[in-house]
C-alpha cells in the first residue's frame with residue numbers, strides 16, 4: 088500500500104512538473120503552440136476523441152473548432168494533426184529530415200522485431216541504407232521496364248482467365264485480386280508464384296488478415312503500453328500471425344541461402360543476401376554502423392508484403408466499386424482502350440502515355456478514397472516548428488490526407504467522383520491539379536513502392552476492362568463507398584459479375 092501511494096505521489100509530482108514546464112514554455116512571448124483539445128492527466132484527450140467517427144473524418148471535422156493545425160494528447164504522447172497542404176508540405180518536404188522519425192508502438196514493435204524494417208524504423212543511417220538497398224533492388228527488376236511488366240502481365244492474364252470461369256456468376260473479386268497482387272510481390276521477393284488453393288498461400292492470407300486486423304489501430308495498448316500485462320486477444324492474434332509469417336519468411340531465406348550464387352541475383356532476397364555477405368566479407372565501403380542482420384532482411388521483406396499487397400489490392404477494389412457506381416466512366420475507359428489499344432494485343436506500360444482517361448480515373452480514386460488517409464505518423468526528431476507554431480521534439484505528426492483530398496478550396500465538389508478533374512481541355516492527363524494531392528506521401532518517407540503500385544494498378548485494370556464489363560449482379564446492392572478505417576481504408580466486401588465483352592467470344596483472353 089505504502090509503495091503504491093509512493094508511486095502515485097511520484098506520478099502526480101511528475102505531472103505537475105511537466106505542466107509547470109509547459110506553462111513556462113507558453114509564457115515565453117515567442118513560443119506559440121498549436122491549439123489543443125482539452126486533456127486530462129494520464130488519459131490525455133481520449134474523452135474528446137472517443138467519437139464513433141473514423142479518425143480521418145473526426146480529425147477533419149475538428150478543424151472547424153481548432154483550426155487546420157491542432158494538437159491533442161494520446162496518453163502521454165503529444166500529437167499534432169495537419170489538415171492542409173501548406174503545412175503538410177513543410178513537414179514532408181521542406182523539413183522532411185526533421186520530421187522523418189516514426190513512433191514506436193507495442194503492435195508495430197511486435198510486427199517488425201523492434202523496428203528492424205523500413206516503414207516503422209526511425210530515421211537513422213541503418214534505415215537510410217536499407218531503404219536505398221530495397222529501392223535499388225526494385226529498380227534492378229526493371230521498374231518501368233520489361234521484367235516487371237512481364238511479371239504483372241502474367242498475373243493479369245491469369246486473373247482474366249479466372250474471371251472468365253465465373254461468367255455471369257456473381258462473386259467477390261477480393262481473393263483473386265489479393266492472389267494476383269501477392270504473386271507480383273512473391274515474384275519480386277522470392278522469384279515464385281502461387282496457384283489457386285495453394286496451402287502456403289492460404290496460410291499467407293490468414294496471417295495477413297490477422298496482422299491487418301490488429302496492428303497500428305491506435306488500440307489502447309499502443310497508447311498505454313503498460314496494458315500489455317493484461318490478457319489481450321488482439322495481441323495474441325497479432326503474435327500468432329507474426330509467428331506464422333516469420334516461419335514462412337525464414338524458410339524462404341534459408342532456401343535462398345542454400346542456393347545463393349552472387350553472380351545471379353534473381354530477387355529481392357538474393358539482393359539483400361548479397362549486400363549482407365559483401366558487408367560481412369568487408370568488401371563493401373559501407374560504414375560499420377550500418378548493420379544488416381538476418382532480422383533486418385526478414386523484416387524488410389515482411390514490409391514489402393505488408394505495405395505492397397493490402398494497399399495495391401485495396402486501390403483496385405475501390406476502383407471497381409466506383410466503376411459499378413459510375414458505369415459511364417467504365418464505358419469511357421473501354422472506348423479509350425478499344426480505340427487506342429484495340430483487341431489485337433494486350434495493354435502495355437507504354438500505353439500509360441495514351442490512356443489518359445484510365446490514368447485520370449486511377450488518380451481520382453486515389454484522391455477520393457486515399458488508401459492511407461493519415462499516412463504513417465511522423466515524429467519530430469528535434470524541437471522545430473510548423474508555420475508559426477512551435478513543435479516540440481518527439482511530437483507525433485499526423486498528416487490528414489483525407490482533409491487535403493477533400494478540401495473545398497482546392498477541389499470543386501470534392502465528394503463527387505469526377506476523373507475529368509485530372510484532365511486538361513485536350514483530354515490529356517494533368518498530374519497535379521492541386522498541391523493538395525499526395526496519395527503516396529512525399530519527401531524522404533515517400534512510399535517506396537509508388538512506381539510499382541502505379542504500374543500494377545494500370546496493367547490490372549487495363550487488362551480486365553479490355554476484356555470484361557463489371558456489373559452489379561441482379562438483386563445485389565451497389566458496393567458501399569463508406570470505407571472501413573484500419574491499416575488501410577478498406578472497402579467493404581461486395582459482389583460483381585464480370586461479363587466477357589462480345590468481341591472476345593472467340594479469342595483467347597490470356598493473349
Ligand code: HEM
Pocket residue numbers: 205206207218390391394395396398399402458459462463464526527528529531532533534535536537539540541
Ligand atoms: C497504390 C498503392 C500504394 C499506396 C497508395 C501507398 C501509399 C503509401 C503511403 C501514403 C505511405 C506513407 C508515407 C509517409 O508516411 O509519409 C507509404 C509508405 C510506404 N510504402 Fe506504400 N503505398 C502503396 C503501395 C506500396 C507498394 C506496392 C510497396 C512495396 C513495394 C510499398 C511500400 C511502402 C513502404 C516500404 C513504405 C514506408 C516508407 C518509409 O517509411 O520510408 N507501398 N505508402
